[in-house]
Amino acid sequence: MDFQNLYILSGQIRSGKSTGLLNWANINENVKGVIQYNENGKRILYDIGSKLKRNLEFDKTAGIEKQIRVGNYMFNQDSFIWAKERLLFAFSQNPKWIIIDEFGKLEFQNQGLEPVVSKIINSTQKQSKINLIIVIRDSLKSDFIERYKLKNHNYKDFNLNS
Numbered sequence: 416m417d418f419q420n421l422y423i424l425s426g427q428i429r430s431g432k433s434t435g436l437l438n439w440a441n442i443n444e445n446v447k448g449v450i451q452y453n454e455n456g457k458r459i460l461y462d463i464g465s466k467l468k469r470n471l472e473f474d475k476t477a478g479i480e481k482q483i484r485v486g487n488y489m490f491n492q493d494s495f496i497w498a499k500e501r502l503l504f505a506f507s508q509n510p511k512w513i514i515i516d517e518f519g520k521l522e523f524q525n526q527g528l529e530p531v532v533s534k535i536i537n538s539t540q541k542q543s544k545i546n547l548i549i550v551i552r553d554s555l556k557s558d559f560i561e562r563y564k565l566k567n568h569n570y571k572d573f574n575l576n577s
Contacts, residue, residue, distance in 0.1 A: 420546040422573035447505030448514030462501040499531040516550040
């Protein structure tokens, strides 16, 4: 695939990628998307455009059928549904930047934020006005590049200091 405005922010787990990106989004204009971060020891999904938050962690009152387990983590399926709706709405707004945090193990299994992430990636390829930032942990970056058939010249590494 040929991408003009695809950026990848990668790093180790808990290395500050999401926090840094949240700070970056707060000082730049026309940024939309969803960021996952820790707040008071809980995983939170944050919609940049509306500033709304959702608890990503599984709440036992939600019912076991709403649980998604990845390793030691238990996530709430309804929170992912909400995040996908927010990402689609963000994309419909035609912003300068869309942040997707993060493309992880669930997304490789076509769960979590999928299939919305792939839809946005494929649509962004045709709509070069939107800059897309995807957050990926280092250990999954090469799998992501292979999945979307990217080459070094098809994406840029995103630097929070630029």
